[in-house]
Amino acid sequence: MASRQEANPGASGRKAALRRTVSRDDLTEAAIALVERDGLDALTMRRLAAELDRAPMSLYTHVRSRDDLVDAIVARLIERLGLREVPGESWQEVVRRIMRSYRDLAVQLPHSFELLALAPYDTSPVAPHLAGTVACLESGGLGTAEARQILGIVDAYATGFLVVWARSQAAERRPGADAAPPEVTGMRELETFEQGLEALIAGLDATLVRAEPVSGPPASSP
Numbered sequence: 275m276a277s278r279q280e281a282n283p284g285a286s287g288r289k290a291a292l293r294r295t296v297s298r299d300d301l302t303e304a305a306i307a308l309v310e311r312d313g314l315d316a317l318t319m320r321r322l323a324a325e326l327d328r329a330p331m332s333l334y335t336h337v338r339s340r341d342d343l344v345d346a347i348v349a350r351l352i353e354r355l356g357l358r359e360v361p362g363e364s365w366q367e368v369v370r371r372i373m374r375s376y377r378d379l380a381v382q383l384p385h386s387f388e389l390l391a392l393a394p395y396d397t398s399p400v401a402p403h404l405a406g407t408v409a410c411l412e413s414g415g416l417g418t419a420e421a422r423q424i425l426g427i428v429d430a431y432a433t434g435f436l437v438v439w440a441r442s443q444a445a446e447r448r449p450g451a452d453a454a455p456p457e458v459t460g461m462r463e464l465e466t467f468e469q470g471l472e473a474l475i476a477g478l479d480a481t482l483v484r485a486e487p488v489s490g491p492p493a494s495s496p
């Protein structure tokens with residue numbers, strides 16, 4: 275039987291390099307690779323140290339705790355989204371671009387994506403990302419309150435759909451897994467995500483952006 279190093283020469287080379295020097299970025303990338311290979315339950319400091327051929331306590335030079343490591347992963351995933359302001363975009367185009375970036379990230383890194391999708395809004399990597407997204411929506415023509423409300427709604431939609439999609443993909447790839455029952459065919463396809471996104475944008479435009487303010491009752495005469 276081939277050894278683990280022989281079966282995965284890339285991992286062997288990565289370990290050799292990391293013996294010379296290890297940084298927070300190195301730990302983050304190694305943690306993402308571990309999660310994608312073995313799932314979220316595998317993300318422990320002990321497992322990560324074993325992957326890097328390091329003593330577990332040595333990792334705490336670069337991260338304070340497992341939660342700090344998760345924050346580092348979330349920050350790296352946000353970087354991969356490539357959020358930027360595009361001059362001339364409408365708010366609808368901003369929503370499409372950002373939500374499709376989330377979708378692409380879920381496809382590329384389905385296990386790690388869940389850490390970003392379910393991260394609390396007030397954590398240090400997430401809050402600046404949301405503020406930047408709100409700024410993009412404001413540049414697209416929305417007021418601050420509208421931008422925050424619309425972001426909250428589309429984020430909830432994307433999180434729910436894509437987390438379930440990613441988990442379903444992982445379940446179907448397990449050895450001996452049963453095929454999805456025909457009753458759910460088409461419910462969790464990425465084409466369905468796109469259709470839902472368009473329907474959501476149209477509904478938000480009609481009900482929150484273009485809707486006329488509701489008039490209150492006429493003032494009574496003194």
